Amino acid sequence: MAGHAVELTVVRELAPLIFAPFAHLDDCDAEPALRIDVTTLDEPLDDLPDSGVVLTHDGLIEHRHRHSIAILDRERGTIRASIHNDGAIASWHRAKPLQVPLSIFFADRGIDLVHGGLVSLRGRGALIAGNSGAGKSTLATACAAAGLDFLGDDCVAVRGTEGYSIFGSSSLVDGQTKNVIFPERTATSTSIRAIVLPRITHDAHVTLRPASAKEALLALAPGSILRRAVPAAEALGRMARMAREVSAFRLEMGPIDEAVARVWELLEA
């Protein structure tokens, strides 16, 4: 996971739920930098907001959500989680479990879990940035369906200009429901060569034009910093450095097939 060996131990009844988003990651024999232990939570927790709450105590960080409790021990490199699976777990929780403690674990190591999608062609990646509703998941999953490698749709890890997949899953809105999907063609890391800023326009054609580093940072940073557990100033500085180094493009999305073709061309260039 983002260049770190992680040991994931899950009770049998939760294994399909928890392993699925991480199934695309490579096996390795290295000493784990992080050990995650997932057991069953007998009853759901009441009276918690959808996003859960974060508590800090005794050097530990605890994320309590209606269906889960996850406790990160930063010193020991462990996450102890218990999850209640009654079939009503939110789609984002199913698609991206343990996002809060993982975000903190990686932030401590200079790796940011940013609010963006990531697709790749032969190791050359396009980071897809924008606010909710911009079309990140739509574009990332369409790229994957067309043959690009999928690394994430709205939460991926970034260190410098290297991008890493944490969750090989996407939660796509279809009408009133969000469906969790697992693209078949995945990759675990890529070199970020372009930042794509999509916007759904419903125009007859797609337009792709260069964007400034400032535009890229404005599309990437607020969502990544305000919605994630990250050290704000340091993370903003890291994202600014990446935005200076990587070319950015605005993608006005009309037909999705044409939008995918433009991303493909961008990565082949």
Next chain:
Amino acid sequence: MSSTSRFAARVRTQGPMNLSDHLEVNAERAAGDVIDGEAIIINLETGVYYSMQGIGGDVWSMIAAQRSFGSMLDAIVATYDVNADDARRDLEAVLGQLLDEGLVRFAGDARTGVSVPHQELQQEKKPYAAPLLQIYRDMQDLLALDPPAPGMNQIAWDRK
């Protein structure tokens, strides 16, 4: 009334800032960086974010370096093609906005102003564009619908 709002009120009601005044980034509430010569600033409490155009990148960098108001003015007049009166008016205006938005605050302890480097005075002057704060409130709406987990801002990051 907090020191920030007291100072903001002073800027609005009592006119000119003192040359020895110092501001600093309100680090608990704001994060900023400079890119393409502009400052990008995020209000971590409200979800509002900003770009400071014109010479805004220089202004933000000087605030981050805790240069005095007078030192900032000297640097701007030495670097850009602008007279002292216009520079002072524009700088006071944008600093007042930054104070109002809670992004910077008055640094209460007296410091010695950082002197303008000699080479800064020798440069050919650059075209001047007044620092202007552009405000983006779209994330505020998204955060109202789907707020981050309470308590996230209590996480300590300065541990080693």
